[in-house]
Amino acid sequence: MATQHAVRTHDDRALSVHDTGARVLDAITVVWHHGSPQTGALLRPLLDAAEARGVRLVSYARPSYATSSPRPGRDVASAAADVERVADTLGLDQFAVMGASGGGPHALACAALLPARVTAAVTLAGLAPFTEAFDGFGGMASDAALRAAREGRQARARFAETDEFDPRSFTARDWATLDSTWSALGEDAQAAEAAGPDGLIDDDVAFVSPWGFDPSTISAPVLLVHGGEDRVVPVSHSRRLVETLPDAELWFRPRDGHISVLEAVPLAMDWLREHGADGTH
Template sequence: MIDVDTRQVALPDGGRLVCHLVPPDPDGPTTGLTVVWHHGSPQTGAPLEPVVQAARARGIRLVSYGRPSYGGSTPRPGRDVASAASDVGHIADSLGLGRFAVMGASGGGPHALACAALLPGRITGVVTLAGLCPPQALRDWTAGMVAPGGLVAAAQGRSARSTFAETDEFDEASFVDADYAALAGPWAELGRDVGLADQDGPDGLIDDDVAFAAPWGFDLRDVRAPVLVVQGERDRVVPASHARALVDGCPDAQLWLRPADGHISVLAAVPVTLDWLLDLPR
């Protein structure tokens, strides 16, 4: 069994963030690379087994954490996407990290980009998988989404998004067959973790959606670290148009399109994206 070091990081405002550290396999390679994982919406921030195994096999130290209102982290209504950079900066300082890479899936993608834009000199590379682009980057930001109601409500403010949450139900058409196969197989733990996050209430997801639909607090042009955008072409939650907009907006970005993947099955690319991060200068 892998020993996960879970700790609470104190913030200047009196809040706390729950973070998790997974060391490299002591009997395996050691690369010196640390990757901070930004979870999707909603999740607890606990490390997911497929990510843990891929990181340990490559000698990578993995750090994950719960954003405010997730996984025991202190709520912070009104937070923007940019605030993730300050949060991760405090986590990194508490762990003695200098330079590190960031990776985000789905709702974690924008927060990973925030770190690269607002922690200059500390981020060696960024990976986003099925991540959103800023609203102003597309003429119709929700086009192609099967169930955009949460984001549409979020654009009207937190109160409207909270009201929407009272009757919101998951639309099964949001996932394609490959997504359901991933959730029944290697990514089953992700589904369980979403269930745990749901038990804590909707505040984390509400605050995420409101942050996504509002100005992010940074410009994609400020993301100077190399960026890898990974996208399933069959994604019905975050369409491929978002991936293309991210690549167009970031100064140093490349796009990996996966034709057969949807929103969850695209996570099968995690191991090769870690290889990509390892190949970057540190």
Template sequence: MVSPRDLLLADGRTLRVHDSADAHTPADAFTVLWHHGSPQTGALLEPLVVAAAARGIRLLAYGRPSYGGSTGQRGRTVASAADDVAQLADQLGLDRFAVMGASGGGPHALACAALLPERVLATACLASLAPLQADGFDWFDGMASDGESLRAALLGSAAREEYELTAEFDSKSFVDRDYAALAGTWASLESDVGLASAAGTEGLVDDDLAFVLPWGFSVSDIVTPVLYAQGGRDRVVPPAHATWLLQNTPEAELWLRPRDGHIAVLDASAVAMDWLREHSADF
């Protein structure tokens, strides 16, 4: 795996990119671009790297604005990710690729699928939020702490920043399988969250503000295959979000893992990579 590199974007910002490719990686390797959760640095997590290497997949990731060395972008929307990814792909010489995202990365992966149909072959989202404006279900129902951080974001950036000053983690956000995952396979995720949190809260606040505003695209416009994986016991992103996404994304399927919570569902990542390759028909 090569060292992270900073790409210069058209507006002068930098985007920090992580790449599993090395000198032995074929130029035509199947490529998956990972969209990280909130908050994380964008660095490649060990279980993802291992799963990708076992499948001969080139795995890329980047820090969204204000995360992991990437320049901030106040006022960004979920759709803004597609423009950043298009510039990333241009600079790295990528023609077509799959995208994958977990938790807060899910909506940003969907943005790429909707807005870059000529480049994104297939998409996999694990524990992804649905748009707040979605009809037919209570968006906050079932969220730990009643979704306090997202409710604060609805009141604007000042309210969301003020909330963060006294915010504390609700231990009920995770179930037993989540804690087991963080103590085992996904220990690198917990470490990465700690690094991202220590660097400041701007990225997390901007993510939440983007989630509660209109995303800038509709999942109904996605024309390529989408996989949703959802834990049935998720208290961060409740299962109703995945159900709505399934019903409103034309070429979608849902893997419901009834006993998993928000972290344990990440164990589906490896087989989701297999699904992405299978459904990237044009590759």
């Protein structure tokens, strides 16, 4: 089980934090970065995988999700300062990071901007920066939200007023995963959406704007996990990142989509235990 509490930032915002606490002496701590939209709660598949490996698991809700305060104009890089504050509060000297979908860029931000503390990073179905050198829209079943975000926050907020999820974004394998192992993910996304669109809007604007850091500066080992059938974040994103990151490997899962790729979480935690215990590999 995980405990939930609030952490105050230096600019007096509240962050909703979940923490399983220490499991095994000298076991690694993993800070989980949730997808978009989610509440930041530690879902059962994550808890089960962490408990089986003695991993201490920590997560937090990004600004405007759950009970975390807004942070107007936030970029992807701003996650590092929030995670640093969480780590200081919990007494975490070093930790690994893992993020899924929209959490992937924020995990990379921590690896780039907290190099003395982040020992290794994993992203699952994560995005790459949208730059002139890389157009990340190709292969998306629905790119309208991110294209609206490129026009600015007001345009993305207007789009949110009529936005509806396109079921074509998920494969049959994705839907089967949501009906079984990761059913809590769908329930949590619904809870996040019921609380309002601001967190998702700010995420989308941050994704398509300058991230505030250069992934090529990340010195920690990074594992990228991506499904070949992903219609939400195409595998081209991880292929772009693996070319950019100095020390990265890509686990390509050809039959997985955006949700079913999460079945790799236990194996990814094993990878973090091997690569993130002391920052060496």
